Amino acid sequence: MRRSENSVVVLGGAAGAWGDSSFALPQLLDSERCDYIFLDALAEITMAILARARQKDPALGYATDIISMIGRELPRIVQQGLRIVTNAGGVHPRAAADVLRGMATEAGVEIRIACVEGDDLMDRLDELSDLDLAEMSDGEPLVTGPLSFNAYLGARPIAAALGAGADLVITGRCVDSALALGPLLHEFGWGLEDFDLLSQGSLAGHLLECGPQATGGLLTDWRDVASWHDIGYPIAECRADGSFVLTKAEGTGGLVDVRGAAEQLLYEIGDPGAYLLPDVTCDWRHVELRQVEVDRVEVKGAIGRPPPATLKACAQVVDGFKVTALLMIGGREAAAKAARLGSELTTRAARLLERDGHPPLRNVDVEVLGAESTYGPHARTTHSREVVIKISMHHDERRALSAIVRELGSFAMAVTGLSAGGRGLPKPTPLIQLRSYLIPRDRFAPTIHLDGASIPYLEPSPAAPVARPADSKLGHEPIPVDELIEVPLVALAHARSGDKGPDANIGVRARHRDFLPLLRNQLTTRVVADWFAHRARGRVERYELPGIDALNFVLRDALGGGGISSLRFDAQGKAYAQQLLDMPVRIPRAWLAHAALPALPSRRS
Structure with a gap:
């Protein structure tokens, strides 16, 4: 049922990534304020990890820690009557749903669980190869043999699953903000062409999707954040007109103010006048942020246009192997010794590869941490007496890299002040390349299963995209130049x-x-x-x-x-x-x- 114009839907963001805090979900449940809690688990590297896990064990492929975290809290989730949405299904949403059903049975609670699929493209490579897809950054054709290949779906399948009666919705790959927009579509009944509302709802998801980054985490002025150990996870009090208040649970650490909200709004958005999502093209250039109370920021003013005619899809491709060594060097001229070590290890690696008949290294990257090497010409600290050298190498063969890292031990007997900290030799791991493509959205047909039964769902066709409005000319105002x-x-x-x-x-x-x-x-x-x-x-x-x-x-x-x-x-x-x-x-x-x-x-x- 559609909520009234004056009602408020409260969303909580309990995870910003796979591996986020085990305190987050209990904290939001303790607040007893949320109608929905969503947990974002996926990033590009996560998809590759989950795909490899499923290759080893067909029952895996989901974010196990987040699914377990939800499972432990099922009794309280049911008792409070709130709903959960997560993309922790990874590359195997049905397996994640089955695990949670088993945990619900063990806990003696009844909960309806839906999973959304349709993002996985691994079985459709032949079909997609006929589209002459071009990689977004370099124009290269569609890869063959990827480790995983998933498209970013939108919010409407999530809303449909909630509308069918799901208490818990598990998805595969979708845009992170869809985890928030889906519940708002369900609650407020926003239509396909309510673009400003869709943009505003997506902004709520954008601010919450990275967990404590909106509540004092990563803040430039970090000394103003009283504590991190008990940082509050974000809450959005959303209204039917799209506006919302960003806040956090009372009595928690962190800080909610305009600075943190603004920094998170800017985070990884590219062109703020054309932030492309499956449900809407967002224009956040004129968003307004207002501190209304302590730890409460009102957010409004997002504008929307029709979404793009394509969906973004990302493939993960194994491209050889990489290895990274971290070594501490102490004493006078530590940075100079570290730089020489990087050069000499690279030289020995080249000699070893040539001797044993391997091709040369494909890439080497050496950084001296503690000597500001990442600052390049802007470095100011070059005389540190304690640095860590990071040496990373890329090669097509795992055994070639393994042979190189075995040489590290001899340098401990050559370089004054060198220590590996008792960590042992690093092991080569696959180097994964991300390849991104735009695929016509009419090629996608998301599916929904609720408690194992298929739910009828037809992805609606949005309005045709429109051109991006020109930027207003703000000009350059004169600056006083007296001194x-x-x-x-x-x-x-x-x-x-x-x-x-x-x-x-x-x-x-x-x-x-x-x-x-x-x-x-x-x-x-x-x-x-x-x-x-x-x-x-x-x-x-x-x-x-x-x-x-x-x-x-x-x-x-x-x-x-x-x-x-x-x-x-x-x-x-x-x-x-x-x-x-x-x-x-x-x-x-x-x-x-x-x-x-x-x-x-x-x-x-």
Whole structure:
């Protein structure tokens, strides 16, 4: 039944990834505030792990820890009358559903469990090969023999499962925000063309899908967050008009304020005027965030357009093997010794491969952690007396890498101050490449099974996509130039970064609207490209979000291949925002008295 216009649906986000805290779901249940709790389990690397697990054991292929976490709490879930939605089904939603049914029987509770399928494309490779698909980043044709291949489904199958009476919905791959939008579609009855509402509901999911990242986690101003050990998981109080209040359970750690909400809004969205989802094309450039009470932020102003005519699908492909060694080196000139070790081990590896008849290494990446090697030319600490060297290598043969790592022990007898910490030799693992494609949405027919029985479902056809509206011309406002001084960017802004395939995303928000014109003037695409020239090989794009006084940067080909295939330690660009915030900018001296300018950090901070 559709809720009244004045009613509120309360959503809780209890997991931001496979491996999230076991305290999260109990915390939200303890609050007794939620109508729905959803748990997001999947990322690109997770799909590859789950696919390999199912190859070894046909009964596996789902996120076991999250399914077990839900199972332990089934009595309280039933007692409170709330509903659960999760994509922890991975590549085997039915197996996950069967496990939970068994746990429900053992606990003596009755619960109706639905699973949504239709995202798995592994049995359709021949059919899809006729479509002349091109990989999204390099235009290469469809791969053969992937480890897994799944499309991102939308929210409507979840809503249909809830409408059929499911208390618990388990999906395979779907967009993360669909885990929140599905319940809102069911509760409020939003239609196919209620695009602004669909965009606003998707924004609620976007803010909650990464768990505590919306409640003080990853906040630039981390000292303002009282504690992390008991951090509150996010709650959204959603209204029928699409607006919602972001909050958390009372008495928990963390912090809910406009800064954290803005950083999470910017997180990994690419073009904020065309954030493409299966149910809607979102335009979040003019979203408004307002602190209404302590730990309560009101969110409204999202705009939507018809969704794209395609769905994104990602294949995981094994491309040889990789191995990573971490070694500590202490004492004087530690960084110099580490750099030499990296060079000499690489040289010995080349000699060994040639001697034993193997082809050369495909790639090597050496970083000296503690000497700011990831900062490139911007490093300021080169004389640390304690560093960790990370050496990663890529080769087609596992045994070739195993032979190389056996040589590590001899260097402990050559390099002063070297220690492996008693960790033993690292083992080579498959290197997985992510390959992404756009597939016509009419090729998909999601299916729903409720307690083992098929539920009739027909995926609706959305309106045809429309062109993206042009950006409004904001221009460059003049900046007072009576006397300029240099400060780090963090004095004027806070930021958050992440990844999208091989690309990095850095969202930067002005601490005050007065600072935004200066950021527009000085944070140009060329300046950001130059700052990350040692990391990014592609172009830099900049987008504006005037609603939250922010800029969003996309750095193409900036992660050494991306999160699951990169040899870099920061394969997902999580530290990029903090590195950018160290960049010097020039401000009028008079701004030193501005109330929004924090105490300037020292260069040693």
